[in-house]
Amino acid sequence: MKKYFTFLFVSIFIIVVASCSNQKSADTRTISTETLKDKIAGGWAGKMIGVTYGAPTEFKAQGKTFDDSIKWKPSDVKGSIWQDDIYVQLTFFMTMDQYGIDAPAKKFQELFAKAxxxxxxxxxxxxxxxxDSIFPPQSGHPDYNLHADDIDFQIxxxxxxxxxxxxxxxxxxxxxxxxxxxNYGDGVYGGVxxxxxxxEAYFDNDISKIIDKALLSIPAESDYARIVNDVILLHQHYPADWRAAWAELEAKWGKVQICxxxxxxxxxxxxxxxxxxxxLLYGDxxxxxxxxxxxxxxxDSDCNPSNAMAVLGVIKGLSGLPVEYQNAVKAIGDSTFINTSYSFNKAVDKTLDYAQKLAxxxxxExxxxxxxxxxxxxxxFALEVAFPKLVFDRKISAFATEGVQIKGHWSNVGPKDPTKLEARSQATFSGNAGDEISFTLEGTGVSISGNWFKDGGKADVFVDGQFKRSIDCYFxxxxQQHENMDLYHITNLAQGKHTIKVVVKGEKRPESAGTNVYITExxxxxxxxxxxxxxxxxFQK
Structure with missing residues (x-):
């Protein structure tokens, strides 16, 4: 009897230990440091390779496919040193190095604003x-950033x-x-x-499964999730014809942008x-x-292959990429990305260090x-929608004869680069206190566009006679200076006629060379x- 109970106890003990061991194994994923570093290197290399591959084509095909030849050779990867796809996020690394992973968002904004x-x-x-003292999360909020849905965080x-x-x-x-x-809403979901x-790519090499798992990190009811699911559906319907899939996708999603x-x-x-x-799906x-x-x-045909190639880089590791790609990246491994303290080699080492700490x-362990x-x-995340039901209607030029009223002494200025715009005045401007320009329109939203210049000054904005806020046109x-930027916007207006009035204050920040307010449309x-x-x-009709 004692032998029986001893045997029973030992058997139960072994089962419990085995069960705990299996449970622990199921609760963890294990990767060797060597493999992890190789995959990290593959990811960064993929970014560098992809962005330089597509760089000569960037925005040369808008609303259509790019059908010209793509001239790229592995040594062109040296151009990645000057690419915003890489140097912006390296500034975020530098912020973490100085202030820690848990540094507040405002500190990350500060360092990249001052870069x-x-x-x-x-x-x-x-x-x-x-x-302008607008800090996160307001700095990316659609009330203060008309580009909330743009690609920036995604890259x-x-x-x-x-x-x-x-x-x-x-x-x-x-x-x-x-x-x-x-960013906000879909603009944030792109980065997520x-x-x-x-x-997911660290532990799976099935691209379809990786995409499916990544979708679980964003709201299923978001437009971002919907368009990715549309690509999956189109790939299933046109498994060997990406151009047919592209045409269907463009017809549905190609004209819903705000920027x-x-x-x-x-x-x-x-x-x-x-x-x-x-x-990723058609590239096999x-x-x-x-x-x-x-x-x-x-x-944005340098950013997109950059992200896609980086996914393959993580899946395959640097050692799994074509040898000529590996050699080209290694040749510039210690070159520093502009306005950062980071090189490819340092980025790999620091990423490994942070990955270990976060794990x-x-x-x-x-x-x-x-x-x-x-x-x-x-x-x-909970669902965020930056501009629900907001649809572009029309533009009203600052030089229009109807719907625009100007008071005071305004002057006209031509474009900085006449080859980029028609040979006409680009903006009307005034630096005189009390001068004003008004737009009268029918709609539920409006963006007043103008220039951010080094002689930019301040103005007050009124909507239907009510003061909304002051704006500053200095940059x-x-x-950098910028033409035709969003100076002020408002959405969710009641349907009907509205008047947006901009009143020059004749004031400026100390570093500005003037008090001018430039308005374009x-x-x-x-x-x-x-x-x-x-x-x-x-095929759904």
């Missing part, structure tokens, strides 16, 4: 917002996914803070999605994110084919040449269903 490199779209608006969230192997929930927490510096792609409204220019995160997925894991398809889809902070990572389930950061929006909301593909 010496040039910025555009949502990023440059976030930079200006910093100097600079790579480092988050790279340092969160198998940790999509941790990646989301970081992306929530950083993404709202410059690509970071989740990388996070670039009324034009063929589209820097919206959704559409460009869809082109990343197009390259082949680097050259993946980059070519993402590039030929057009629009341990989140219940994992780092020892004996391997990293054990506690399994995380993706946690999607001369990182040797008003973009008028209406409330309506967007094209994509009721659209059916040809």
């Amino acid at each position: 010496g490199y040039q910025l555009w779209h949502a990023n440059v608006q976030a930079r200006k917002n910093y100097y 600079e969230a790579d480092y988050i996914g790279f340092m969160c192997p198998g940790m999509p929930a941790t990646a989301n927490q970081i992306a929530d803070k950083i993404g709202h510096i410059m 999605f690509v970071a989740a792609l990388y996070s 670039g409204a009324g034009t063929s220019f589209n820097i919206d995160a959704k559409l460009n994110g869809a082109f990343i997925v197009m390259g 894991g082949d680097p050259a084919k993946t980059m070519e398809i993402s590039t030929r889809c057009g629009q 341990v902070q989140n219940g994992g 780092s020892a004996s040449g391997e990293l054990k990572i506690k399994v995380q389930q993706p946690q999607a 001369n950061y990182s040797n 008003a973009l008028v929006f209406k409330t309506a269903d967007k094209i994509n909301e009721n659209y059916k593909f040809s």
